[in-house]
Amino acid sequence: MATPRLLLLRHPSTLLAVYLSAACALQLNASAVGLVRWSDYSVLAPLIAAALLPIRHTLIVGACTLATSVAIYGFTIRGVSEGGRTVVVTAALLSVVVSLFICRVRIRHQARCAFAAPPPGGEEKDRIAPAPRQDSGNLCASLLAGGPPTGHLPQLAAVELAYDRADDGSPQAHWLDAIPLPGARVALVAGSVTEHGEPAPALVPELRAAVRTLADIDMQPDETLTHLQDVLHRLRPDEAGHDVTASCLYAVYDPITADCTFASAGHPAPVVISSEGSPIAVDLPSGTPLGRARTHVATAEIRLGKGSVLLLHTHSAKPTGSGSRTDGSTVPGRRIEPQSSLAATCHTALQALVAEGGPRQLRVLAARTRTLDTTTVATWDLTADPTAVSAARKHVTAQLTDWGLDDATPTTVLIVSELVTNAIRHAQPPLHLRLIRCDTRLTCEVADGSTTTPHLRRARTLDEGGRGLFIVAQLTCRWGTRHHPEGKTIWAEHTPQHEA
Structure with a gap:
């Protein structure tokens, strides 16, 4: 034909x-x-x-x-x-x-x-959308790496985001990211990678994906960067450790406690500006870049007020011998004054970096903190005895009624009952129950003083136990465990039926 x-x-x-x-x-x-x-x-x-x-x-x-x-x-x-x-x-x-x-x-x-139909070579993305190519990765990560309009930034309960960039046309060997975490928290990431002293853009998608995978495990920020070091070595197993290096800043902000925990491996500390416009000092040494034989991850923790602004930036290192500054100095906080909008503050920070004579390929991510109050969060202390299960049910039922979520009561009460029962049987005090209403989801959290991680298993017909977490897994969108110095927290998220 x-x-x-x-x-x-x-x-x-x-x-x-x-x-x-x-x-x-x-x-x-x-x-x-x-x-x-x-x-x-x-x-x-x-x-x-x-x-x-x-x-x-x-x-x-x-x-x-x-x-x-x-x-x-x-x-x-x-x-x-x-x-x-x-x-x-x-x-x-x-x-x-x-x-x-x-x-x-x-x-x-x-x-x-x-x-x-995918075109030959798998370049489906380029055929369907003939726009200028951006770094690969998920939506949030690729947008932050390639320079998004502000409207494309993810909408998070913990922070408001803004982004700006300055380019010189060279390959992008760095990335910025904002990763939602359980409990309405958010992880803010800035990183760059070099190979033999040159920018290594090919490694950026793999490291970004690795960071997002590690974020799902929900470890402490310094543990996350330590595991990222192992990932970096596996990506280049035949290379000497000093040939491939990556700098990374990993920060976790909790809008309930207003605490922000930082971990840095070779990356400068972010600038933090209070709601009044004054800079807040972050005692965070840059540490040693990932890929070195003895990587040192520096950590710090501060409490932020509502409306504080975190400014993270990153850049691609200049080729060796270019004569340009490559230290990526931090944003000069004294030049950042209150602006009419977060986007204007982000742009001011970018201009301040450019004025300092830093690299011309720059990315700046601004995050304005929010806090959650009693209209979205409820917390109760529980005793370590069986009567606590009944008390937890009553607390949750009354709270959901106050929030107008009566349809969610049966499912939420069952989830809380199983989590509290497991904590009483297998953990140790103190016990705390927390209910978080964020967007269209409810999060149930039970914290205890034990570091033992629960495991999902399928109980046999005659087994008297072992069905609690299986029931929780069937009723929720996702569940998991995160460890902290005081013990651990088991959390479970589900969507109320009338909001689904």
Whole structure:
């Protein structure tokens, strides 16, 4: 079919003239021997054109067929009755209409197939969206790495985000990220990677994905960076440790306690600005970059007020011997004054970095902190005895009624009962229950003083226990455990039915 279509597209005028001449000759010859009623089979020509040609060419063939039928049966052939003439002309007209409909349906089907089928080499993204390519990765990460409009930043309960950048066109060997964590918390990440002293953009997607995977495990920030060191070594197992290095800053902000924990491996500390506009000192040494034989991860923790702004930045290192500064000095806090919006503050920080003579390829992420109050969070202390389960049910039922979430009460009460029962049986005091309402989800948290991690298992028919976490897993969107110096917290998230 490709050859006829190619001929029709390359020589339309010639083939159209041949078609009209043949149609006229055949119809006139047929009429001369009395076969007038068989000559209206020429109406098939527009239908054939609809299967091979674009809609414009199909329209031309149909119009010519209609004109030919009117000319021959209306003026040339005299022996045709009025009824026969009407039938032939009507058939030609209908064939034009049907051919246009067929052509349109065919073109739409081809367009859908072209959109759905991946092009050769797997470059589906570039074929579907021929916009300038950005770093690969998930939506949030790729946007932050490639420079998003502010409207594309993720909407989080813990912080408000803004982003700005300055580019010199060189490959991007750095990234910024904002990762939602359980309990309405958020992880803010800034990192860059070099190989043999040169920017290594090829490693950025892998390290970014590794950080997001480690964030799901919900470890302490310094533990996260320690495991990232192992990931970096596995990415380049044949290389000497000092040839591939990465600097990374990992910060976790909790909007309930307003605490922010930082961990740094070779990355400068962020600038923190209070809601009044004054800089807040963060005693966080940069530490040793990941990839060194003895990586030192520096940590710090501060308490932030509502409306404080964290400014994280990153840059791609300049090639060795370029003569440009590559230390990536921190944003000068004294130059950052209160602005009308967070985006304006972010832009001011970027301009301050550029004015300091730092690298020309810069990224700045600004995060304004929020806090959650008693309208979205409820906390109770529990005793380590079986009566605490009944008390927990009553607390949760009353709280959900206050929040107007009565439909969520049965499921939430069952989840809390299982978590509290497990804590009483297998953990140790103190016990704390917390209920968090964030966006469209409810999070149930039970904290205890034990460091033992629970494991999901399937109980056998005659087993008396082992079904608690299985029930929780079936009722929730996700659940997990996070450890802290005082013990651990088991959390579970679910979506109330009337909000699903």
